[in-house]
Structures are given as structure tokens and as C-alpha cells.
Amino acid sequence: MRHSPGHVIWGKKNMAALMHNTNLTAKQDCILEPLCFPEHLCGSAPLASSSDGHPVTCSLCSDSFPASEKDQLLKHMVLYHKLVIADVKLIADFPRYMLYWKKRFTEQPITDFCSVIKTNSEGPVEQQEHYFLLCDALPEDRILRELLQQRRLEGVLDQQQKERDDTTFHRACMFCNEEFTGNRSSLLNHMAKEHSFSIGLPDNIFFCSEFLDTLECKLENMQCLYCEKIFRDKTTLKDHMRKKQHRRINARNHEYDRFYVINYLELGKTWEEVQSEDDRELFEDEDDDWSDWQAHPVYAVCLFCEQQAETMEKIYTHMEETHEFDLHKLKTDLSLKFYQQVKLVNYIRHELHQCRCYCCQEKFETKEELVQHLVNTGHVMQLPEISHWDQPQYYFPTYENDALLTALSDSESESEGPNPSSEVPVIAEDISNLKVIKQTSVLNKLFKDRAAVKDSN
Numbered sequence: 001m002r003h004s005p006g007h008v009i010w011g012k013k014n015m016a017a018l019m020h021n022t023n024l025t026a027k028q029d030c031i032l033e034p035l036c037f038p039e040h041l042c043g044s045a046p047l048a049s050s051s052d053g054h055p056v057t058c059s060l061c062s063d064s065f066p067a068s069e070k071d072q073l074l075k076h077m078v079l080y081h082k083l084v085i086a087d088v089k090l091i092a093d094f095p096r097y098m099l100y101w102k103k104r105f106t107e108q109p110i111t112d113f114c115s116v117i118k119t120n121s122e123g124p125v126e127q128q129e130h131y132f133l134l135c136d137a138l139p140e141d142r143i144l145r146e147l148l149q150q151r152r153l154e155g156v157l158d159q160q161q162k163e164r165d166d167t168t169f170h171r172a173c174m175f176c177n178e179e180f181t182g183n184r185s186s187l188l189n190h191m192a193k194e195h196s197f198s199i200g201l202p203d204n205i206f207f208c209s210e211f212l213d214t215l216e217c218k219l220e221n222m223q224c225l226y227c228e229k230i231f232r233d234k235t236t237l238k239d240h241m242r243k244k245q246h247r248r249i250n251a252r253n254h255e256y257d258r259f260y261v262i263n264y265l266e267l268g269k270t271w272e273e274v275q276s277e278d279d280r281e282l283f284e285d286e287d288d289d290w291s292d293w294q295a296h297p298v299y300a301v302c303l304f305c306e307q308q309a310e311t312m313e314k315i316y317t318h319m320e321e322t323h324e325f326d327l328h329k330l331k332t333d334l335s336l337k338f339y340q341q342v343k344l345v346n347y348i349r350h351e352l353h354q355c356r357c358y359c360c361q362e363k364f365e366t367k368e369e370l371v372q373h374l375v376n377t378g379h380v381m382q383l384p385e386i387s388h389w390d391q392p393q394y395y396f397p398t399y400e401n402d403a404l405l406t407a408l409s410d411s412e413s414e415s416e417g418p419n420p421s422s423e424v425p426v427i428a429e430d431i432s433n434l435k436v437i438k439q440t441s442v443l444n445k446l447f448k449d450r451a452a453v454k455d456s457n
Contacts, residue, residue, distance in 0.1 A: 086135035347389035349398035
């Protein structure tokens with residue numbers, strides 16, 4: 001997307017710019033970011049920020065929100081100011097980011113900094129809306145994000161150095177209650193050696209006391225630190241962690257990310273991403289050996305229930321047999337192109353998430369009641385007017401990990417039949433007696449006739 005003052009008509013090329021950042025829907029059903037299916041959901045705890053705890057003020061008005069209610073502020077800006085901030089989760093210090101742009105928006109028009117996106121561009125003028133996109137495509141925004149990231153990293157490294165030099169540390173082991181005084185490394189090394197429990201090298205950790213408080217709180221609540229199951233008493237929990245070798249933390253629990261320095265090193269990258277890059281560098285000179293590679297299956301989820309399947313054929317069959325919904329038939333009957341299929345799937349996902357019939361718009365208390373209504377009324381294969389769902393806002397995925405979207409295909413490419421010429425048999429020339437062929441070839445007569453014409457001229 002070219003970032004300059006002016007209007008941008010929403011289309012295929014710039015649709016991807018916001019695909020994973022925001023979901024602009026009707027005001028009454030605003031979804032700020034794509035949802036995730038529960039089976040793939042992994043929460044993420046915010047990393048430490050120098051402005052945590054302070055209210056965050058809107059960049060375009062005086063309204064403020066607690067730092068813990070950032071989503072409410074984002075919703076406020078979309079609904080009341082039509083302002084969308086891209087990649088919010090990658091902003092190191094969101095309150096300071098907002099303060100900076102609050103000042104800049106008072107100095108210059110918002111169109112000097114933001115791309116203007118016109119929604120419903122093919123509809124009536126009164127139904128068109130203009131949204132403003134603020135993203136790091138603007139050099140000033142990119143520099144600001146990098147500066148905030150650099151300042152946060154400096155603060156993290158200062159805190160890390162203080163804890164490394166601290167000799168007043170005093171704490172008891174969470175497993176055997178032995179007390180340790182001096183440097184934190186003595187306790188961490190003790191737990192690793194005596195209890196086979198390691199949370200990493202001491203130099204890679206900061207806010208160590210808060211980290212240990214978090215772990216001890218889980219143990220007090222009879223929760224395993226690895227599988228995070230709850231047990232009835234400490235004895236059962238202890239036996240479980242010992243027998244299952246669960247004396248370690250769950251690396252996929254992003255609640256712990258803020259305690260590791262590596263998560264602050266590169267903008268928008270977690271320790272897993274940084275580690276994977278390091279691994280690639282280690283093996284880049286080695287021969288590629290894919291013999292033991294195993295692909296992780298991508299599960300597609302049914303539009304109407306929680307059923308999931310490894311292949312698209314299975315999920316299509318399930319929806320057709322269980323819910324009498326045939327997506328292929330709709331695509332054929334309506335001659336849907338690729339992006340229309342995307343919008344249709346996202347529209348149905350959105351309406352079902354809102355417990356609303358996508359045909360008659362009737363609302364229900366639960367999704368189960370809605371699905372039963374679709375069956376009883378025969379609305380499963382009935383869609384509203386195409387203008388109702390063929391709207392730009394449904395370019396955005398309702399669920400960002402919706403594998404069903406990856407299986408869609410362009411009807412135009414599928415409708416192309418085999419090349420007719422490919423069915424014409426080609427008979428090879430017989431070259432068993434090449435000399436005879438040359439003497440009897442019709443080309444000889446043509447060349448002789450042509451030569452005779454030239455001589456006569």
C-alpha cells in the first residue's frame with residue numbers, strides 16, 4: 001500500500017495489509033481482531049512496559065482507558081474515529097505511542113500520516129465510510145516503534161544487570177524449602193541440580209522474584225507447571241510431576257515470556273522465532289535431509305459445530321452429511337470467484353459467532369439453537385442477497401487460523417477443461433528408410449516447381 005495523503009479504494013492488492021490486524025464490521029458487532037478457534041488458542045501475557053498501570057488516552061479525543069483495557073480503546077478509536085492501528089501487539093510501549101500521535105494529530109491533519117481506506121466503494125455514496133490506517137509503512141511510525149523498542153530493551157538490560165549484581169537476594173526453594181541468600185543463581189542452580197527443575201540460565205532471566213512468585217502460586221493452587229492440570233492435593237501433584245517428568249515449565253505458556261530477555265531483543269519476535277532463526281544459521285551449510293521430516297496436519301473446523309478434520313474433503317463431507325450444507329454447490333450455482341468465496345465463508349463464520357441466522361437475521365441465545373433453526377427452516381443453503389455479504393469487511397478472517405480459507409479455489413481455474421488439442425493423437429513420422437522418404441517427399445516437387453519459376457523469370 002502506498003502511504004501518502006489521499007484515498008485508497010479497497011481491493012485485492014491492499015486487502016492483505018489489514019487481513020491479520022483488524023476486522024471492520026458493523027458498529028454493533030465490532031470485532032477488532034480475528035478470533036481464534038479454541039483448540040488453537042494460546043494466550044499471551046503482555047511484556048513489561050515502562051508505562052504499565054497508567055491510563056491510556058485516545059490520540060484523537062480526551063477519553064482514557066486503563067492500560068489493561070487496551071482492546072476497549074482500540075474499539076473506541078474504530079467506532080468513533082475510524083482509526084485503525086496496525087500490528088498493535090508489536091508496539092513496545094503503547095501508552096507512549098498514543099501520546100506521541102496525540103501530539104502529532106494536533107499539529108497536522110490525520111490524512112498526512114494515515115492511508116484512507118474507502119469501504120463499500122461500489123455501493124451508494126451514503127453507505128461508504130472512510131477508515132484511517134496508521135502503520136509502520138509510514139517512516140515516522142516505523143522510527144517511533146523502533147525507538148520505543150530500543151528504550152524498552154535498554155530498561156530490560158538495566159534491570160537484568162541489577163539482578164545479576166544483587167547480593168541481597170533471599171528466598172526458599174519451592175520444592176524443599178531450603179533457604180538461599182546472596183545471588184539468585186545459587187537458588188536457580190540448586191533447583192536445576194537437586195530437583196531437575198530448570199527455568200533457564202540465570203543471566204537470561206529478569207524479574208526473577210516475580211517469576212518465582214508466579215510458579216509458587218501455581219504450585220499452591222495444586223497446578224502442574226508443565227501440563228497445567230489441577231490436582232486434589234500436594235502429594236498427588238508431587239507424584240505426578242515426578243512420574244511424568246513434568247518438573248519444567250510449559251514453553252507454550254506465553255505468561256512466562258516477559259521474564260526472558262530474549263523476548264525483548266527483536267521487535268515482534270518471540271524467543272521461539274529467534275531460536276528458530278539461530279537454528280537455521282547453524283545448519284545452513286549442512287546438506288538438507290528431509291527423510292525424518294513429519295508435517296503437522298492442519299485441521300479444518302466445521303462452519304456449524306466443533307467438528308474438525310485433517311483434510312478438506314472430510315470436513316466438506318461432514319458439513320454436507322451432517323448439516324446439509326454444500327459449499328461446492330453454492331460456489332457452482334452462484335459462480336463465485338475466489339474472493340467471493342472468502343467473503344462468504346467469513347460472513348457465515350461471523351454470523352454464527354454472533355448467534356444470528358445468516359439468512360433471516362434472527363438472533364438466538366446459543367449457537368446450538370441457531371443451528372437447529374437453520375435445519376428446521378431450511379435456511380442452511382439459503383443466502384441473503386449477494387450485496388449483503390459481498391462486502392469488503394468480509395475480506396477479513398473471522399478466525400485468523402481458519403484452515404477452511406486455505407482450501408478455497410478459483411472457480412475460473414477449475415472450470416478450465418483440458419486442452420482440446422491435447423486429445424489429438426500425434427503419429428510419429430516413419431524414418432525407417434530415410435533415403436526413400438527424401439526421394440518421394442512432396443517437398444521435392446515443391447522445391448523443383450519453385451526453382452523453375454525463378455529460372456523463367
